[in-house]
Amino acid sequence: MSVRVRFAPSPTGFLHIGSLRTALYNYLFAKHHGGTCILRIEDTDRTRLVDGAIEEQISSLAWAGVVFDEGPHVGGNYGPYTQSERFDLYRTYGMQLVDNGTAYYAFDTSEELDAMRQRQQAAGIAPKYDRSSMRNQYTLGEQETARLLADGAAHVIRLKVPLTTDVRFHDEIRGDVVVNGREIDDQILLKSDGFPTYHLANVVDDHLMEITHVIRAEEWLPSTPKHVLLYEAFGWNAPTFAHVPLLLNPDRSKMSKRHGDVMVRDFAAKGYFPDALVNFVALCGWHPGGDNEKFSMEDLIAAFSLERVNKAGAVFDYKKLEWMNGEYLKSRDPHELATALMPTLEQRGFVYIEPSFVADVITLLRERVTFLKDIAEFGDYLFGDTLCELTSDQIATITGNESVLAALRAFHAGFSAATLTDEATFKAHAQASAEQAGIKIGAMMKPLRLVLSHRDVGADLYRTLQLIGAERCSQRLASFLS
RNA sequence: GCACCGUUCGUCUAGGGGUUAGGACACCGCUCUUUCACAGCGGUAACACGGGUUCAAUUCCCGUACGGUGUACCA
Numbered sequence: 362m363s364v365r366v367r368f369a370p371s372p373t374g375f376l377h378i379g380s381l382r383t384a385l386y387n388y389l390f391a392k393h394h395g396g397t398c399i400l401r402i403e404d405t406d407r408t409r410l411v412d413g414a415i416e417e418q419i420s421s422l423a424w425a426g427v428v429f430d431e432g433p434h435v436g437g438n439y440g441p442y443t444q445s446e447r448f449d450l451y452r453t454y455g456m457q458l459v460d461n462g463t464a465y466y467a468f469d470t471s472e473e474l475d476a477m478r479q480r481q482q483a484a485g486i487a488p489k490y491d492r493s494s495m496r497n498q499y500t501l502g503e504q505e506t507a508r509l510l511a512d513g514a515a516h517v518i519r520l521k522v523p524l525t526t527d528v529r530f531h532d533e534i535r536g537d538v539v540v541n542g543r544e545i546d547d548q549i550l551l552k553s554d555g556f557p558t559y560h561l562a563n564v565v566d567d568h569l570m571e572i573t574h575v576i577r578a579e580e581w582l583p584s585t586p587k588h589v590l591l592y593e594a595f596g597w598n599a600p601t602f603a604h605v606p607l608l609l610n611p612d613r614s615k616m617s618k619r620h621g622d623v624m625v626r627d628f629a630a631k632g633y634f635p636d637a638l639v640n641f642v643a644l645c646g647w648h649p650g651g652d653n654e655k656f657s658m659e660d661l662i663a664a665f666s667l668e669r670v671n672k673a674g675a676v677f678d679y680k681k682l683e684w685m686n687g688e689y690l691k692s693r694d695p696h697e698l699a700t701a702l703m704p705t706l707e708q709r710g711f712v713y714i715e716p717s718f719v720a721d722v723i724t725l726l727r728e729r730v731t732f733l734k735d736i737a738e739f740g741d742y743l744f745g746d747t748l749c750e751l752t753s754d755q756i757a758t759i760t761g762n763e764s765v766l767a768a769l770r771a772f773h774a775g776f777s778a779a780t781l782t783d784e785a786t787f788k789a790h791a792q793a794s795a796e797q798a799g800i801k802i803g804a805m806m807k808p809l810r811l812v813l814s815h816r817d818v819g820a821d822l823y824r825t826l827q828l829i830g831a832e833r834c835s836q837r838l839a840s841f842l843s
Numbered sequence: 844g845c846a847c848c849g850u851u852c853g854u855c856u857a858g859g860g861g862u863u864a865g866g867a868c869a870c871c872g873c874u875c876u877u878u879c880a881c882a883g884c885g886g887u888a889a890c891a892c893g894g895g896u897u898c899a900a901u902u903c904c905c906g907u908a909c910g911g912u913g914u915a916c917c918a
Contacts (some may be wrong), residue, residue, distance in 0.1 A: 371918050408918055414864045474915080478915095487845045488914070517916055519850040535848065537901070544846050544914090559918050560863035583847055583913040606849085608869095613910060644867095648856055661850040674911065678854050691881085727882045791877090806877030 364396025368422075369563065371403045375624040376421035378425040378677070379578065379608040379616055382642045386605055387576045388427045389643070390621050397572075398599050400432030402443040403564060404672075406554045415443075417492050425635045428656050439570040451557035453520045454565045455550050456597070463594035464550055466506055467497035467519050472507035490519065490547040505699075518551040520560075520590060528586040533603040533667045540586040548587050560584065564591040566602055576603045576667070579613070579674070603667050606646045607674040621679055632732030633682070635688040641682045645675040655688065667694035684729045690727050695720040698733055705737045711744040719744075721828060724782035725820045742814040749815050759808040759841075766842075768798035768805040769812065773838040787823045788793075812841045 368384040370376070389397035393500075400422075402415055419434055431437025440445055458464035467490075469477075473544070477495060478488040492499060493755060497519070498506045510516065531537050550561040551670055557565070568574060582604045592599040608616040623629055628638050639655050648671070649656075649664040650803045656664065690698070699719035706714060723733075725755050730739055742748050772794035780790045795802040810822055813834060826834050 369918090371916075410915065424909095465857090467917095474916085482844085485844070489845095515916095538845070538847070542908065546914075549916050554916075556916085558916070578912095579848070580912055581918090586847095604848085605911075609911080611854085616914075649861090650857065652857080654855095654867060673849050676854055678868065686870055687881095726880095729879065740882065795906065801877095812880070816878095820878095822877065822879085838912090839860055 362573060364391055364394040364574060365399065365570065365572050366391045366396065366576055367399040367567070367570065367572050367576075368403050368427075369401040369403050369404065370418055371409065372411060372418065373406075373409045374411050375626055376418040377616075378628065378642065380418075381422070381427070381625050381638075383576065383578055383605060384422055384438070384606060385425070385639060385643060385661075386426050386647070386670070388664070389661050390574065390576060390667065391430075392662040393665045397430045399437070399560075399570060400427075400429040400434070400442060400574070402433055402445075403559060403562065404443060404445045404766045405559065405562050407445075407554065407556065412512055417626070421629070424629055425625065425639050433585065440577055440807075444557075444566065449561055450555070450569075452551060452555065454542075455557065455561060456593075458519060458550065458594050461594070462521070464518050464520050465498040466510065466512055467495065467547075467549075468501070468509055469495050469497070470514050470515075471696045473592075478493050483786045486613070487544075492519075492521075492547055493842050499624075507690055509715070515553045517549045517553050519547040519549055520587065522547050522587075522590060526805070528589050530585060530589045530599065530602060532582070533601055534606075535582070535604060535672060535756075538582070538585070539771070540763075545586050545590070547576075548584075550591075555640050560587050560591065564588050564595070564597075568592070568595070568597050572600050574601045574603060574667075576605060579604045579607050580704075588756055596780045606672060607669055608642075608645055608674045609674045611673065611676055613676065616677055619823070621677075632763070633686050637686040638682070640689075645677065646671050687731050690733055695723045698723050698727075702733055702736060706744060709741070709744075711737070711739050711741075714744060718828070724830065725824055729818075729820065739819075743825070744817065746833060746836075751811065751815050755811050755815070755817070759811055762800075762804075764798045764800045765805060765808050767836065768795045768800055769808060770842060771795075771797045771806070772809065773774070773842060776831070776835060778839065781823075781831055781834075783826050784823045787826065813837050 366387040368387045369379055376422070389399050390396070397660050402421070404410060412563060415433070420617065424429070429435060431439060431442065433440075433442040457465065459466065473495065476490060481488045481491075494500065501509070522545045526542045527539050528542060528545065529537060529539045534759055548560050550557050585602055585604070589599055610616050610620045616623055622631065625638075629635070634656060639658060639661070643656065646653065647665070647669055649669060696716065699716045702719055702723065703716065722743050723736055726736050726740050728731075730736055737744070772791060775790060775794065780787055791805065792802050795805045798805075806822060807817070810816065810819060810825075813826065829837075
């Protein structure tokens with residue numbers, strides 16, 4: 362049987378980084394096994410829908426390289442892939458359970474349910490639907506139930522959980538899990554608005570779409586027994602379950618904003634490379650063994666297995682992610698990077714710049730920054746002639762010492778395009794200029810850098826001057842010295 | 844509260860009955876260097892605790908502690 366997995370988000374907002382990882386694991390698992398990866402939209406909570414969320418999530422996923430073989434946007438033989446378009450299906454299947462005695466009608470109002478929970482809390486017992494005292498098919502009797510239904514009374518369908526039998530299932534990551542029936546609530550399957558809850562819709566769709574492996578976040582582990590019960594009630598075989606560990610905040614709670622970016626689009630906007638993010642996030646909770654940490658999508662697909670997914674949650678380390686991004690920045694082809702940087706440069710007003718020049722600048726500066734777009738800022742003195750303001754400290758560094766100024770004048774005086782033909786010539790000229798003013802070459806370099814770039818730090822000066830070009834260097838020296 | 848899941852350096856992790864417990868990020872130091880970086884070299888730093896089982900346990904079992912998740916007509 363070929364592998365079929367699904368990623369099933371709710372369109373309630375932007376794509377969360379944790380969701381990306383769950384989607385990624387599904388994708389990797391499917392591709393590793395030559396299987397099918399499906400996108401299904403779980404929009405059964407009509408109150409939480411967010412406009413445009415589906416499109417945003419799909420595009421965030423696509424940005425990261427997670428694409429689907431089936432889904433609302435690409436079609437497939439198991440559609441529709443949006444649950445609201447499968448509305449009638451769930452009622453039909455829900456009724457099937459009522460008919461076979463594994464689910465039942467209940468008529469309680471939310472106030473009555475609240476009161477029940479309060480009573481239970483006061484009595485110190487776990488809040489759970491009390492089938493024997495609430496208003497449902499069993500306490501009301503068949504006749505009254507039929508009458509209420511005929512009157513169109515608001516009602517829900519609840520799962521009839523066996524009172525004391527153990528529910529057991531195997532999780533690929535966690536092993537065998539056993540939960541006693543008395544711990545499991547009579548979950549609502551069909552809400553009074555006619556929509557299914559997650560649990561019903563999820564099980565029905567996973568079965569109908571022939572899902573073989575349910576790979577989802579650990580937060581679903583506690584409700585899995587309900588799903589197992591549902592499969593049994595329908596007489597269906599349950600898929601294989603695999604609950605992946607959570608992504609965590611530094612305080613080890615479930616990852617959320619507050620501690621940093623959590624939406625995939627935030628990472629994209631910040632300038633992370635999609636493959637760096639994917640590489641990093643794949644390694645949060647999974648490791649193929651060995652010392653390698655760089656994995657392309659192809660590598661990940663080849664290496665991925667559920668057996669090597671960890672059990673414990675992983676704190677999301679933004680620092681290490683930055684390092685990872687830097688690694689990608691350093692290993693990428695400069696010409697490709699130049700193309701990617703062009704829009705940013707244009708935004709900053711640097712137009713008519715040769716891509717090959719940009720590539721040279723990237724090669725020169727990329728070891729010093731984390732993000733590609735940082736180069737537009739960090740190398741502004743290379744791209745344009747409007748330099749940032751010098752601080753008073755910086756001015757003092759240059760003009761505070763008469764010898765330094767003398768060295769700069771000497772440097773300027775003998776400076777020409779020929780000075781930059783090779784590094785030795787440049788060095789010799791700088792050396793001579795410093796000596797003439799009676800200072801060491803080291804004492805002149807920083808002031809020289811400041812005059813030409815208005816920055817304290819930067820790349821190797823010889824290469825920097827070369828890229829600025831002899832003419833612009835001369836102009837900058839002249840305008841400062843005058 | 845109850846249920847479930849988890850616990851190797853600060854963080855991500857490798858490992859696995861006998862190891863100097865390995866790597867990476869971060870941090871510190873050194874080297875290189877006109878600066879900042881990069882790179883190279885080196886360093887600090889971990890098997891939560893208590894019982895078993897065993898010749899031997901960080902590794903297997905059981906408890907405890909701690910943490911997380913769940914406990915909705917949300918997913």
